[in-house]
Amino acid sequence: MTPRAPRWTGDRRPRFPRTARLDAVGHAALGGACLAAAAGSALALRWTGRPPAVRAALGPVVVVTGLVALDRRRWAAMTTGLSSTDDAAATRVVADLLVARGLPVEVDEQRPGLRYAHRDARRVHAALQDLGVDTPDR
Incomplete structure (x- = not known):
């Protein structure tokens, strides 16, 4: 069995501070x-x-x-995004299902994907997993 690269690379630990870069x-x-x-x-x-x-x-x-x-x-x-397909129509359907659940998501039409605030990320990811959409490991 050959080793696979991790799906999400990079350091996943929260930085201090998250938004400011102190020089x-x-x-x-x-x-x-x-x-x-x-x-x-x-x-x-x-x-x-x-x-x-x-x-x-x-x-x-x-x-x-x-x-x-x-x-x-x-x-x-701040907003973050998630894209799971190149199909804008499928992304719109998923976004409509999330909005119906009361989650504030927007659709990025240029590159099909969802945009949402970091504060809503856990709820959005949980709802996406309920819908069977693959989300990043947290």
Whole structure:
């Protein structure tokens, strides 16, 4: 038996952040924001009586958590696509079935395929599998 190439290649692990590509300046800005937040939280939480390192740790956690939340929200609104055939009519039929199930999908007429938001990907893939359409392994 000869080995087969994987159907979906590439690194499937989620990146941090998903939508932004931080270069040296971006990493420096993130580091600066974390340092400023650390100093601010250390000063603002003096009344707690905790050691300065513990007080300072809260600031960067808030900055990075906010960055991740905004990044995930932006990523969820971005669209992705799936094409399983070159037949535009078949793609339209599948899209109509998905829309009937309440899923917000659009048909890409130029290259027959479905377009949908990342936030809806799991529901769309589950519905496609129910319809017998091959979907990417997740």
